[in-house]
Amino acid sequence: MQVKKEKEKSGESSSSSSLSAVSDLVGSLDEQRLYREVTLALRTGLRDARSDFSFLRLHGLRNILKFMRSVASNDSTINLFAHTQSIPSLQVVPVLFQHSLHECEDQIVNNLDHIFSVHPLKIKSPSTDAEVSLALRVLEGCCLLHKESTLFAHQFKAIQVLMNILATRGALEQGACLDALISLMLDSSINQTDFEECNGIEEVALLIGDKQADENLRMKCGEFLLLLIGHVNGREGAPMAAVHEDIRRLLGEKSASLIWAASQFGSTLDPEQRLTALHIQARRVLESLDLY
Known part of the structure; x- marks a missing residue:
C-alpha cells in the first residue's frame, strides 16, 4: 500500500513537472513570436521613414506611431520595444532627425556635371507640415517609452532643432513641438540645460x-x-x-x-x-x- 502511494506521488510530481515544462515552452514561443512582430513592425515603418519622398515617410511615421500606441498598453511589449532600441538598425530617434526633422538645404546646382554623367542628381522632398508634426509625436512617444531615447535625441541637438521648429513653423507643428519638448526634458538634465541655453522660456x-x-x-x-x-x-x-x-x-x-x-x-x-x-x-x- 505504501509503495502504491509513493508511486502515485511520483506520478503526480512527474506530471506537474511536464506541465511546467510545457508552460515554459509555450511562454517562450509566445515571447519569440511577439518579438518577431515588434521587430517586423519597426523595420517596415523605418524603411518608409527613411524614404526620399515625403508621402512615404509620412506613411512610415503613421505606422510607427500606431505601433507605439499598441506597445504602450503592455509592460512586456514596452520592455521589448526598449530592447529593440539598443539595436542600431531599429532605433527610431536617429531616423526622425536624419529625415523628417532634418532641415533640407536648398538644392543649389553648382555645376552641370550631373547632366553629362550617368549618375542622376538625387533630390529629396522636404518635410511637409503634417510630416513634421507626426515625427514630433513619434519622438514624444519614444522618449516616454524609452528613457535612453532622450540621450539619442541630445546627440542630434534635439532641443535646438525643436526650438527652431517652434519659432518658424505653424500652429500644428508648434503644438506637437511643445509636447515633445516636455518628454525630452523629463528627468533629463542635459536636455534641460540645452533648453535653458536656447532661451526656451x-x-x-x-x-x-x-x-x-x-x-x-x-x-x-x-x-x-x-x-x-x-x-x-x-x-x-x-x-x-x-x-x-x-x-x-x-x-x-x-x-x-x-x-x-x-x-x-x-x-x-x-x-x-x-x-x-x-x-x-x-x-x-x-x-x-x-x-x-
Whole structure:
C-alpha cells in the first residue's frame, strides 16, 4: 500500500513537472513570436521613414506611431520595444532627425556635371507640415517609452532643432513641438540645460503672450509652463532651478504666481482627471495674461 502511494506521488510530481515544462515552452514561443512582430513592425515603418519622398515617410511615421500606441498598453511589449532600441538598425530617434526633422538645404546646382554623367542628381522632398508634426509625436512617444531615447535625441541637438521648429513653423507643428519638448526634458538634465541655453522660456513666453496667436497654441503654451514648473520646481542645483524667476520676469508677478500654484495640482488624480485639471488651469493662466 505504501509503495502504491509513493508511486502515485511520483506520478503526480512527474506530471506537474511536464506541465511546467510545457508552460515554459509555450511562454517562450509566445515571447519569440511577439518579438518577431515588434521587430517586423519597426523595420517596415523605418524603411518608409527613411524614404526620399515625403508621402512615404509620412506613411512610415503613421505606422510607427500606431505601433507605439499598441506597445504602450503592455509592460512586456514596452520592455521589448526598449530592447529593440539598443539595436542600431531599429532605433527610431536617429531616423526622425536624419529625415523628417532634418532641415533640407536648398538644392543649389553648382555645376552641370550631373547632366553629362550617368549618375542622376538625387533630390529629396522636404518635410511637409503634417510630416513634421507626426515625427514630433513619434519622438514624444519614444522618449516616454524609452528613457535612453532622450540621450539619442541630445546627440542630434534635439532641443535646438525643436526650438527652431517652434519659432518658424505653424500652429500644428508648434503644438506637437511643445509636447515633445516636455518628454525630452523629463528627468533629463542635459536636455534641460540645452533648453535653458536656447532661451526656451523666452520663446514660449512670447507665444503665450501674443494675443493674436492661435488660441489653442496659447493654451498649449500654458499647459507646457504648468508641466515644466511642476516638474522642476524646488530642485536645488537643477539646470532649470530658476525657471520660476524667469517666468515672473517675462509674464509678471500675478501670472507667475498663478502658474506656480496651479502647477502643484493633480498628484492624487487619475490620468483623465489630471488632464482635465491641466486644461482648466491653462485657461486660467491665459485669462490672467489677457486682463492686461
